Amino acid sequence: GAVVSQHPSWVICKSGTSVKIECRSLDFQATTMFWYRQFPKQSLMLMATSNEGSKATYEQGVEKDKFLINHASLTLSTLTVTSAHPEDSSFYICSARTSSYNSPLHFGNGTRLTVT
Amino acid sequence: AQSVTQLGSHVSVSEGALVLLRCNYSSSVPPYLFWYVQYPNQGLQLLLKYTTGATLVKGINGFEAEFKKSETSFHLTKPSAHMSDAAEYFCAVSRYGNNRLAFGKGNQVVVIP
Numbered sequence: 001g002a003v004v005s006q007h008p009s010w011v012i013c014k015s016g017t018s019v020k021i022e023c024r025s026l027d028f029q030a031t032t033m034f035w036y037r038q039f040p041k042q043s044l045m046l047m048a049t050s051n052e053g054s055k056a057t058y059e060q061g062v063e064k065d066k067f068l069i070n071h072a073s074l075t076l077s078t079l080t081v082t083s084a085h086p087e088d089s090s091f092y093i094c095s096a097r098t099s100s101y102n103s104p105l106h107f108g109n110g111t112r113l114t115v116t
Numbered sequence: 117a118q119s120v121t122q123l124g125s126h127v128s129v130s131e132g133a134l135v136l137l138r139c140n141y142s143s144s145v146p147p148y149l150f151w152y153v154q155y156p157n158q159g160l161q162l163l164l165k166y167t168t169g170a171t172l173v174k175g176i177n178g179f180e181a182e183f184k185k186s187e188t189s190f191h192l193t194k195p196s197a198h199m200s201d202a203a204e205y206f207c208a209v210s211r212y213g214n215n216r217l218a219f220g221k222g223n224q225v226v227v228i229p
Binding site: 004006009032034041042043044045046049093095097100101102103104105107108109110112 | 125152157158159160161162167206212213214215216217218219220221222224
């Protein structure tokens with residue numbers, strides 16, 4: 001089946017540094033990708049939707065300049081957490097699908113970010 | 117806007133017993149409804165989904181869910197719990213297919229031998 005690879009699976013960084021998370025579709029063209037954030041024992045909160053070649057659409061309350069999303073190709077989207085702070089520590093998950101709204105949604109295995 | 121309510125963050129069930137996870141949603145338009153399962157430190161796997169048509173939806177691993185419009189519910193059931201069912205389960209709703217899903221808070225299922 002279709003696979004979405006997310007890298008790294010975990011990362012620890014110091015406060016004030018930036019961290020990049022990659023989300024790759026391995027065997028299909030991911031026209032649309034979604035980035036979620038999951039706090040411990042809570043649900044997934046949609047951060048942004050990105051379409052290949054376009055600027056990402058951010059959900060209300062998500063800082064565009066803090067969470068930079070790039071979706072430059074049909075197989076890769078990246079999320080960069082800039083000037084990370086401890087409150088940015090969380091589990092970040094990407095998902096991807098092809099162009100149709102009804103095409104299956106495939107999730108990555110997530111990235112555990114810890115900011116010290 | 118869509119939203120999902122899942123009550124009871126932790127659900128304990130004996131092996132072989134019925135699994136019942138409740139999901140109620142709100143949506144201004146006919147919803148698309150989903151159940152996902154998440155194992156520790158992994159992404160989400162789709163169990164089943166409702167789009168249109170038959171209101172009883174069968175999914176993988178013996179799970180099924182029934183869409184009840186009058187009750188705005190989409191409860192998940194499995195007749196007989198297995199140890200491998202221990203995981204976190206999320207109900208989700210969207211307006212347009214697999215687009216901008218809104219998730220519930222999840223149910224952590226513990227299966228007791």
